[in-house]
Amino acid sequence: MTERREDDRVAAPLLQIEGVTKAYPGVVANDGVDLSVRPGEIHALLGENGAGKSTLVKMIFGLVAPDSGTMRIDGARHAPASPQAARAAGIGMVFQHFSLFEALDVAENVALGMSDPPPRRALARRIAEVSRAYGLPLDPGRIVGDLSAGERQRIEIVRALLGRPRLLIMDEPTSVLTPREVEILFATLRQLRAEGVAILYISHKLEEIRALCDRATILRGGRVVATSTPALDSAARLAELMVGHRLEAPARAGTAQEAVALELDRLSLPPAHAFGTALHDISLTLHRGEVLGIGGVAGNGQDELLAALSGERLAPRGSVTLDGADVSRRGPAARRRLGLSVAPEERLGHAAAPDMSLTENALVTAAAGQRLTRWGFVDWRATRAFAARVIERFDVRTRGPGTAAGALSGGNLQKYVIGREIAQAPRVLAVNQPTWGVDAAAAARIRQSLLDLAAEGAGVIVISQDLDELMELSDRFAALNGGRLSPFRPAPGLSMEEIGLMLGGADEREAARAS
Amino acid sequence: MDLSAISPALLVAALMAGATPLLFAALGELVVERAGVLNLGVEGMMILGAICGFAAAVGTGSPAAGFAAAALGGAALALVFAVLTQGLLSNQVATGLALTLFGLGLSALVGQGYVGIKPPSTPRLDLGPLSDLPFLGRAIFSHDAIVYLGLAATLAVWAVLNRTRFGLSLRAVGENHDAAHALGLKVVAIRVGAILFGGAMAGIGGGYLSLVRVPQWTEGMTAGAGWIALAIVVFASWRAGRVLMGAYLFGGVSVLQLNLQAAGAAVPVEILSMSPYLATILVLAVMSARRKRGTAAPASLGRSFRAPG
Numbered sequence: 125m126t127e128r129r130e131d132d133r134v135a136a137p138l139l140q141i142e143g144v145t146k147a148y149p150g151v152v153a154n155d156g157v158d159l160s161v162r163p164g165e166i167h168a169l170l171g172e173n174g175a176g177k178s179t180l181v182k183m184i185f186g187l188v189a190p191d192s193g194t195m196r197i198d199g200a201r202h203a204p205a206s207p208q209a210a211r212a213a214g215i216g217m218v219f220q221h222f223s224l225f226e227a228l229d230v231a232e233n234v235a236l237g238m239s240d241p242p243p244r245r246a247l248a249r250r251i252a253e254v255s256r257a258y259g260l261p262l263d264p265g266r267i268v269g270d271l272s273a274g275e276r277q278r279i280e281i282v283r284a285l286l287g288r289p290r291l292l293i294m295d296e297p298t299s300v301l302t303p304r305e306v307e308i309l310f311a312t313l314r315q316l317r318a319e320g321v322a323i324l325y326i327s328h329k330l331e332e333i334r335a336l337c338d339r340a341t342i343l344r345g346g347r348v349v350a351t352s353t354p355a356l357d358s359a360a361r362l363a364e365l366m367v368g369h370r371l372e373a374p375a376r377a378g379t380a381q382e383a384v385a386l387e388l389d390r391l392s393l394p395p396a397h398a399f400g401t402a403l404h405d406i407s408l409t410l411h412r413g414e415v416l417g418i419g420g421v422a423g424n425g426q427d428e429l430l431a432a433l434s435g436e437r438l439a440p441r442g443s444v445t446l447d448g449a450d451v452s453r454r455g456p457a458a459r460r461r462l463g464l465s466v467a468p469e470e471r472l473g474h475a476a477a478p479d480m481s482l483t484e485n486a487l488v489t490a491a492a493g494q495r496l497t498r499w500g501f502v503d504w505r506a507t508r509a510f511a512a513r514v515i516e517r518f519d520v521r522t523r524g525p526g527t528a529a530g531a532l533s534g535g536n537l538q539k540y541v542i543g544r545e546i547a548q549a550p551r552v553l554a555v556n557q558p559t560w561g562v563d564a565a566a567a568a569r570i571r572q573s574l575l576d577l578a579a580e581g582a583g584v585i586v587i588s589q590d591l592d593e594l595m596e597l598s599d600r601f602a603a604l605n606g607g608r609l610s611p612f613r614p615a616p617g618l619s620m621e622e623i624g625l626m627l628g629g630a631d632e633r634e635a636a637r638a639s
Numbered sequence: 640m641d642l643s644a645i646s647p648a649l650l651v652a653a654l655m656a657g658a659t660p661l662l663f664a665a666l667g668e669l670v671v672e673r674a675g676v677l678n679l680g681v682e683g684m685m686i687l688g689a690i691c692g693f694a695a696a697v698g699t700g701s702p703a704a705g706f707a708a709a710a711l712g713g714a715a716l717a718l719v720f721a722v723l724t725q726g727l728l729s730n731q732v733a734t735g736l737a738l739t740l741f742g743l744g745l746s747a748l749v750g751q752g753y754v755g756i757k758p759p760s761t762p763r764l765d766l767g768p769l770s771d772l773p774f775l776g777r778a779i780f781s782h783d784a785i786v787y788l789g790l791a792a793t794l795a796v797w798a799v800l801n802r803t804r805f806g807l808s809l810r811a812v813g814e815n816h817d818a819a820h821a822l823g824l825k826v827v828a829i830r831v832g833a834i835l836f837g838g839a840m841a842g843i844g845g846g847y848l849s850l851v852r853v854p855q856w857t858e859g860m861t862a863g864a865g866w867i868a869l870a871i872v873v874f875a876s877w878r879a880g881r882v883l884m885g886a887y888l889f890g891g892v893s894v895l896q897l898n899l900q901a902a903g904a905a906v907p908v909e910i911l912s913m914s915p916y917l918a919t920i921l922v923l924a925v926m927s928a929r930r931k932r933g934t935a936a937p938a939s940l941g942r943s944f945r946a947p948g
Contacts (some may be wrong), residue, residue, distance in 0.1 A: 187821065207821070219818075219821060223818035225815050226814065227935070227938065232811075236824070241804065553852060633646065
């Protein structure tokens with residue numbers, strides 16, 4: 125089916141890129157890249173973080189100028205000096221990190237992304253038209269700061285569609301979406317394809333690409349290493365092309381013991397701020413050597429649960445017990461000394477201070493446990509050595525421990541912040557979204573290190589929105605819904621339907637909120 | 640104490656004139672901060688505007704030329720700030736503080752020959768029959784053009800920020816400069832423009848002090864007005880209408896307490912002198928405490944922007 129459609133259109137690519145090269149000091153981001161995208165196809169641009177996908181699309185969208193090579197749109201030379209010029213050439217872009225303004229409302233955000241926006245009332249009408257035509261409900265008057273990730277992405281898509289693009293670039297669009305939101309997005313993209321729009325779809329989620337995309341161009345280290353028809357290739361084959369070597373699925377060994385590592389007993393907490401979620405009667409028992417998976421749509425209490433575990437928010441007496449000791453009223457430093465470590469979702473600004481070096485960031489959580497200070501003075505040599513150990517053991521790609529945390533790619537920094545906790549051999553480790561926005565190789569590495577930690581006898585809690593990840597890691601699984609935790613069920617053998625039912629409440633609420 | 644010596648009409652008139660320097664400086668800074676730039680050099684730009692305006696008005700004999708020079712002087716100092724913070728990415732807080740010190744010193748140097756001179760007087764705007772109205776005529780319709788220009792500027796700043804494409808772009812740059820850049824907005828150009836506007840407005844505010852309010856040149860004559868303007872912007876939650884209110888409130892209480900001092904009120908002078916600051920901060924703080932989300936500080940305020948790639 126896919127094959128035949130391709131044959132019909134071989135003659136006329138909409139976007140034709142030949143030999144495009146872009147070098148930054150110290151790194152060649154794109155090296156002689158060729159790419160062609162035809163009208164009415166969804167073309168995947170596949171590659172690890174740092175493979176050069178973002179640089180390539182930034183050149184197409186006029187944010188970066190190539191050093192050499194040619195780009196053509198419909199046979200005409202395409203060298204946009206700015207995003208406005210690219211939009212005029214019929215290109216729309218949906219950014220990975222939303223390019224939205226939280227304090228402005230939906231209509232203002234849309235207007236900012238258009239070269240020549242109509243007056244507000246006409247714009248609101250057109251937003252309504254487009255969102256109806258593509259099943260993307262949006263209220264033009266809402267303030268973006270109050271919207272969910274899925275709703276925010278809708279703004280980006282509607283903004284791009286209002287320019288009537290012939291080529292739509294989507295940069296990792298599903299990384300923050302719930303399964304239901306992903307379905308809605310795919311329906312929209314298929315509708316656009318049917319209308320003849322070409323879509324350049326950037327992702328490293330292989331199953332998605334196999335389900336959605338007609339062709340794929342695979343980048344590694346700035347070069348095109350292969351083109352493929354994803355529906356005909358296996359996910360394993362695509363992953364191999366992308367990473368350059370075979371990926372091992374994390375080895376699972378049921379290592380759960382009888383001994384209880386951590387217990388939550390009817391933990392309830394009011395929301396920390398006006399947009400927070402209250403936690404209601406959360407009870408769980410984490411055994412040593414066990415991995416508990418907690419799924420659920422973002423905003424259902426994940427951050428609050430993690431804060432209650434880390435000690436950033438104190439819990440009512442008796443509700444958090446670590447190795448038999450009540451730690452409910454203890455702060456983060458005390459809990460860490462007792463062996464309860466946490467790696468929060470937000471890498472920059474929560475798990476790590478962006479402008480501080482990796483050494484300094486190591487000191488922040490490991491000072492007490494690793495004896496990195498003496499009489500209040502920092503032992504820099506020991507701190508550097510500890511940071512270097514983390515870097516080496518967890519394969520963090522960086523120049524050295526002196527590098528600022530903010531300079532690392534998402535995957536490398538995530539390996540570092542999780543490795544920093546694991547290297548301190550905690551008795552309990554809780555992580556939130558451990559592989560969010562992290563490439564496949566780094567994600568596999570992080571998952572394996574979590575399993576290794578459990579195999580050494582620590583209890584691990586993994587909070588994630590990635591169900592595949594949870595199924596891969598967990599011994600037992602529960603869903604977080606509106607601040608309530610479902611009962612845990614053994615993860616092996618749990619079907620997607622059953623999980624869907626456990627998550628159900630959250631999805632329905634999400635749908636109600638969206639419409 | 641003799642309160643009957645205080646005339647309400649004159650009080651309102653003095654209030655409007657007294658608030659005008661603050662209004663200009665605060666409106667300018669409002670625009671600067673909405674674009675995401677924190678310029679703490681308002682005091683310096685005001686006083687440089689004061690002496691430039693004074694010198695030009697004395698030299699040409701025309702108050703209009705004076706105000707033009709005041710705006711240029713303030714903008715010239717702001718240009719230094721723009722080059723340092725937007726071009727060379729220097730720290731905005733430190734640069735702003737340096738700007739204030741530099742402006743105070745430079746104005747003292749320039750102003751050495753102008754001490755004790757009287758500037759040409761700025762004429763009242765002839766509003767015809769309006770000026771003859773009882774009470775209102777003397778209170779509201781008997782000012783010079785600059786006072787009304789300040790009111791018009793408030794309306795204009797509000798309208799531009801909230802009703803135009805350019806204002807939207809400016810607010811977007813102040814909210815999230817990375818996203819603005821990704822959408823193709825010229826972050827640095829917009830910020831430099833806002834900084835220059837802020838400098839010109841502060842300069843006019845300073846010029847109003849030396850040409851109308853006092854009217855003569857004294858070293859350090861702004862006496863902290865620039866800092867009050869900065870505080871008003873913050874407590875007004877970055878909204879033009881509230882800046883007007885804050886400036887008039889401060890001006891009003893200042894005038895009132897001066898009148899009370901003159902009338903020999905049985906309150907310590909120190910407390911009366913404090914009262915404008917206290918009243919302004921109190922009222923605006925109470926108002927901003929009730930603000931909803933979306934009216935808080937611009938998210939990129941004070942952060943340097945370097946174009947990636």
